[in-house]
Amino acid sequence: MAKMESTSVNRKADIISAAIEVFAEIGYFRATTAQVAERAQISQPYVFRFFSTKEALLLAALEVSWTRMLESFRQVVRTATSERLEKELIIAYEEILNSYHNETLLQMQAHTIREEQIREVMRNGYAEVRKMVRDAFQAAGFQDAEERTMLFLARGVLCNISLALEMPELKEK
Template sequence: MGRISAQERREDVIRAAIAEFAIAGYRGTTTAAIAERAGVKQPYLFRLFPDKKAIFVAALVRSAEDTRLAFEEAADGVEGGEQARQMMADAYAQLISTRPETLLMQMQGYAAVAASEAQGDDLIGEVVRAGWMSIWETVHLSLGADADKTASFFACGMLGITLTAIGLPVGAGR
């Protein structure tokens, strides 16, 4: 069995960071907790990333990309419309049920935008907005570039996320 490359270790750290930040947010997560979860020494983190913020940014980018890829793969080969919408909705439900930290990381990112921008730092906001736009574009194209269908898809998705987050079944309120 060979040594693990720096790239593989970096990936392990990003996955560990997603899990830790998803639970405690940016301020509540320590690099020691990330290192422990990733199975590396804390100083090694700083050979891979310059600081905690860089780890957080990498985690934000990865969680957005995981979501975007879930939508892209679900709609691959589907001719838009209702079938694409249903396939993407099912893929997202599968993603957040098997890897809830992906959704939680995105939510932590939204919260961190407000906090960082209040301090005059827009990097996290830029990263979150870029991730959101890549997800939007993937869904938008998969739904035949129909703005109303895309907006409706995300509105229903956000309602489902909210209901799930507060412990109600997705069909509540119908």
């Protein structure tokens, strides 16, 4: 039975990964669960075994992307010195942008989707990142922790736009 559960977990992860790719490449609204199934090399009904709707699949994909980002930032907060904290958070985010390009594009699309559940996932993700960064900056003794947190978030959004539009000059200092 454990083997079957492991396979199901792996297939669910495969479906989410395929959804991230398909949604990022052609857009959530244009994408179909049939295209996700094809990318995951499974049947469309098998997608619905795990996700009752395309929106449920998008929610799962967004949760994966926020979890990855938060875990990356948590690692930095646990290990970085006060002097290196901000720089290490920036490096961690750049690594996410480089390694998980499609997740960034997916999150950017989610900003424009008006369904309340999607908006809630996005609000929660940003709120968690904001709190984690602000708390870390405060613990590190930054006098302007709130302002630096807002600048960190604003620069992150600008990096996302730079990535989506293929305009690296937006990130130049």
